[in-house]
Amino acid sequence: MAEASQQTKNYNMKKNKDQAKAYGKVWLFFVYYWIIFGIGCYFGQFLPMSWRKPLSIALLVLVLITLFTNRARKSGLVISHIYTVVVGLLAYATFTSYLQNLGEEVFYKNVILAIAAFIVFGLIGYFLIGNASSMGKYLFVTLIALVIAGIVGMFIHNPIFHTIITVVGLLLFLLYTLYDFNRMKRGKFSPREMGFNLFINLLHIIKYVLNLAVRMNKR
Template sequence: MAESAQHTHQQQSKSKSKSHAYGKVWLFFVYYWIIFGIGCYFGQYLPMEWRKPLSFVLLGLVLITVISNRARKYGLVISHIYAIVVGLLSYATFTIYLQNLGPEVFYKNIILAIAAFIAFGIIGYFLIGNASSMGKYLFVTLIALIVASLIGMFIQNPIFHTIITVVGLLLFLLYTLYDFNRMKRGQFSPREMGFNLFINLLHIIKYVLNLANRFKK
């Protein structure tokens, strides 16, 4: 009887600890969106000639982070720099999409992107047992996407950019599935996971808007 009560107490403690960790994940998720929003606001004052160099800095930062173990020690600093810089650059991008698509289509596509994020999160958390084997394939695809994006800065080929957009969208949808699955298995730190989910949703929104903008032409 005492063993059963102890086991129940341990289960309750574990459940509370897990819920607390999940709560912190979503707090960090919202926090990074706020940082992004601040960067986006100040993006309206960013001179045009600064955008391309900042884009190179952003891609270089991502590339260094994903291939260097040492960069993980500075994850807190890098995540803040990333959220601010991507916010600064996103103002012009979102403004162009809003003008080209119109407010109604623009916001409908954002809702579609959020719905896809939630759907893949549900699949990863509730329907997939263990998605850990996906990690290495997603990582290789991410490196290839970063390199292709760097090349894309010098190539003005619509088909090439459409392929990058489709691959990027699928990649971050699968990363969402993968990250929610990691949460279920308890293999995460709240700050890192909150940042990952922020990045996933941001890229899904951007790629969906990019596709909508391309097919509208």
């Protein structure tokens, strides 16, 4: 009996140790993708304006291919790096515009607010939700709808329409954060993929919060 109890204890200790290592790798990949993004942002200041639209279209095509093609998902390592670099290149102009419209103080306050929201929803997903696996299919459908709405939005210059897209996008990536933290708790993840997912979640939350702040500032 004592031997069985010791074996169970050893098994649990090993499991907890392996889980801690996996979590550590997740955050290393999370930081890694932010570094790549930062490098892309730095070089984004040298990106000619004429390149921005083609790059944006190429990024949209990449997202669509990834969403609808299983083979593309299997090339996640390559695609995640391409995506991060291109997003970084394009983000320089976007964040510069937000900074100019909001002012430095309001800009950074909203970034801190976005990070705080990311942490809160992550903690809710990890500690308060038992099993959020059923959310996945609904989040994916909403993501596809958001991408389609974004494409339609290129041809519709209606402030209300774009505000709705911004609010839905913000809620979507907050819920994706909850969902991904819940997956971490249940051990249903690979460190690289999860690190990339959390990077994407936080990046989009920051962008949508800033976008919403700019729209409210214009009123």
